[in-house]
Amino acid sequence: MAANEKSLSEVIRTRRATPDFDGSPIPDSVLKQILDAGREAPSGYNLQPWRFIVARDPALLKALRGAAFGQQKVETASVVITACAALKAWQQGDLEKMLAIAKEHGFTDEQDESTRKAVTSALSGEPGDICGWGPDWAVWGNRHIMIAVTHMMLMAEALGYDTAPMEGFVESQVKQVFSIPQQDVRVVAMLGVGRLKGPDKKYAGRFPMEHTVFEGAWGKGLKL
Numbered sequence: 001m002a003a004n005e006k007s008l009s010e011v012i013r014t015r016r017a018t019p020d021f022d023g024s025p026i027p028d029s030v031l032k033q034i035l036d037a038g039r040e041a042p043s044g045y046n047l048q049p050w051r052f053i054v055a056r057d058p059a060l061l062k063a064l065r066g067a068a069f070g071q072q073k074v075e076t077a078s079v080v081i082t083a084c085a086a087l088k089a090w091q092q093g094d095l096e097k098m099l100a101i102a103k104e105h106g107f108t109d110e111q112d113e114s115t116r117k118a119v120t121s122a123l124s125g126e127p128g129d130i131c132g133w134g135p136d137w138a139v140w141g142n143r144h145i146m147i148a149v150t151h152m153m154l155m156a157e158a159l160g161y162d163t164a165p166m167e168g169f170v171e172s173q174v175k176q177v178f179s180i181p182q183q184d185v186r187v188v189a190m191l192g193v194g195r196l197k198g199p200d201k202k203y204a205g206r207f208p209m210e211h212t213v214f215e216g217a218w219g220k221g222l223k224l
């Protein structure tokens with residue numbers, strides 16, 4: 001951890017969704033740390049179904065802004081990371097690649113075979129199968145990709161950068177900008193990273209704990 005890196009609790013306390021950026025470039029070393037944080041996110045069976053598309057080129061950011069309801073921060077960010085879910089990548093080679101990497105890290109053939117069977121059984125199922133989430137692909141993709149986006153957002157903030165998570169875009173238009181396949185890939189979120197320009201967004205507060213945290217049963221508010 002670098003000496004000037006913010007602690008996680010400070011990041012959580014001070015992070016705001018950045019309204020606008022100053023457009024300054026981001027060093028490759030910082031971008032790498034942010035992307036590595038996303039790549040290190042947990043995923044079911046370690047399948048890592050995310051794909052991150054980095055946009056730094058001004059012309060590309062301008063085009064991306066057009067696919068994001070004209071949001072200015074898309075064009076002024078140092079980088080926009082578009083996070084996608086590659087829903088069938090596990091069937092298209094990722095499962096075997098992941099198992100080979102696990103083997104390099106000391107997993108046995110038996111362990112790999114057991115994971116292979118579990119993945120195939122869980123993800124080839126019908127709705128309502130194992131865990132009830134079988135092939136509810138929109139939920140499955142969202143579940144994984146947002147953890148990775150959160151990892152990247154918090155890492156960027158820890159490194160002293162400002163961030164803007166975004167859902168305000170038209171998926172079909174984002175797909176066009178980046179030549180993303182129409183089938184089996186969903187665009188889940190965009191993350192702008194850069195340096196804040198102008199005043200930061202005001203903290204708007206959060207619901208009291210008992211409104212959103214329950215203990216034991218739905219609606220039974222927990223207050224600590």
Ligand SMILES: Cc1cc2nc3c(=O)[nH]c(=O)nc-3n(C[C@H](O)[C@H](O)[C@H](O)COP(=O)(O)O)c2cc1C
Nearest residue numbers: 015016017071165166167168169189201202203204
């Ligand atoms: C998934 C997600 C999507 C969001 N999409 C947008 C967006 O498209 N445009 C925008 O200005 N803010 C967007 N926001 C920022 C929220 O408005 C902001 O997080 C919320 O108002 C709380 O403010 P804070 O993050 O500064 O505490 C998004 C946030 C999240 C987590």
